[in-house]
Amino acid sequence: MELKQIRTLLEISHSEEIMRRYFVVNGYDGALTMLGLIMGFYVSDSVDLAVVITSCLAAALALGMSGISSAYISEAAERRRILEQLEGAMVTSLDESHHARAVIWIPWLVALVNGIAPLLIALIIIIPLWLARSGVVLVFGPLLSAMVVALVIVFLLGVFLGRVGGTFWLWSGLQSLAVAFVTVGLIYLVG
Amino acid sequence: MISVQRLVLDVLKPHQPNALVFARAVASLGEDYRVNIRVLEVDEQTETLQVTIEGDRLDFDRISSAITESGASLHSIDEVSVIGK
Numbered sequence: 001m002e003l004k005q006i007r008t009l010l011e012i013s014h015s016e017e018i019m020r021r022y023f024v025v026n027g028y029d030g031a032l033t034m035l036g037l038i039m040g041f042y043v044s045d046s047v048d049l050a051v052v053i054t055s056c057l058a059a060a061l062a063l064g065m066s067g068i069s070s071a072y073i074s075e076a077a078e079r080r081r082i083l084e085q086l087e088g089a090m091v092t093s094l095d096e097s098h099h100a101r102a103v104i105w106i107p108w109l110v111a112l113v114n115g116i117a118p119l120l121i122a123l124i125i126i127i128p129l130w131l132a133r134s135g136v137v138l139v140f141g142p143l144l145s146a147m148v149v150a151l152v153i154v155f156l157l158g159v160f161l162g163r164v165g166g167t168f169w170l171w172s173g174l175q176s177l178a179v180a181f182v183t184v185g186l187i188y189l190v191g
Numbered sequence: 192m193i194s195v196q197r198l199v200l201d202v203l204k205p206h207q208p209n210a211l212v213f214a215r216a217v218a219s220l221g222e223d224y225r226v227n228i229r230v231l232e233v234d235e236q237t238e239t240l241q242v243t244i245e246g247d248r249l250d251f252d253r254i255s256s257a258i259t260e261s262g263a264s265l266h267s268i269d270e271v272s273v274i275g276k
């Protein structure tokens with residue numbers, strides 16, 4: 001499948017918007033999950049860094065797999081339904097058309113974005129933990145540094161949403177950050 | 192050599208791809224293809240077009256394939272202009 005064909009399929013299926021939404025929503029999920037997990041380890045005293053890294057990696061992989069499978073199943077069903085409706089309106093089979101190809105390819109593309117977003121963001125958040133494990137000295141310590149990275153990512157996702165929605169970027173970023181701080185606060189109270 | 196120089200087609204297509212993208216897809220089949228589209232009717236999911244294609248040597252099979260690939264359906268050939276050189 002060529003890049004030009006992929007672009008055509010994205011255009012006729014309006015999938016760019018869906019993929020952008022999935023990227024932000026699941027990326028946000030990934031960042032908050034990692035933040036919560038690391039905060040949990042932070043409030044439980046003296047947990048081995050290897051255990052933290054393994055737990056975070058396992059959670060990241062689970063988020064990725066969940067994102068891929070859930071998006072594929074729902075998108076494939078939705079695309080099939082739309083194609084059937086269109087074939088009904090056209091009173092003909094669209095098997096040879098871009099619309100039929102979109103039913104096959106678009107669910108995979110959307111699923112990949114949906115799965116890769118939380119996985120990628122989670123892996124970025126884990127970087128300070130890996131650095132600390134390999135001997136790099138971090139100013140705030142590994143767990144706090146990872147939480148700062150998570151907060152920065154949450155803020156940036158908010159900024160991105162603000163720009164997409166045409167609202168003030170700083171306000172949108174601060175809103176996302178407020179949700180992250182509430183999450184951190186709740187975990188602190190529970191711990 | 193007989194060459195088709197003008198075709199007027201009655202085409203039913205879904206709203207996507209839009210008329211501009213559809214016209215580009217047909218026009219890209221030949222360097223001298225000129226495509227003119229008139230939207231005759233718009234329904235909830237489909238639109239009926241009058242597609243006029245002009246060129247020195249139109250390839251009907253490729254045009255028909257491009258129409259099918261776009262998810263459209265060729266209803267009739269309303270006008271043709273053919274030159275026998």
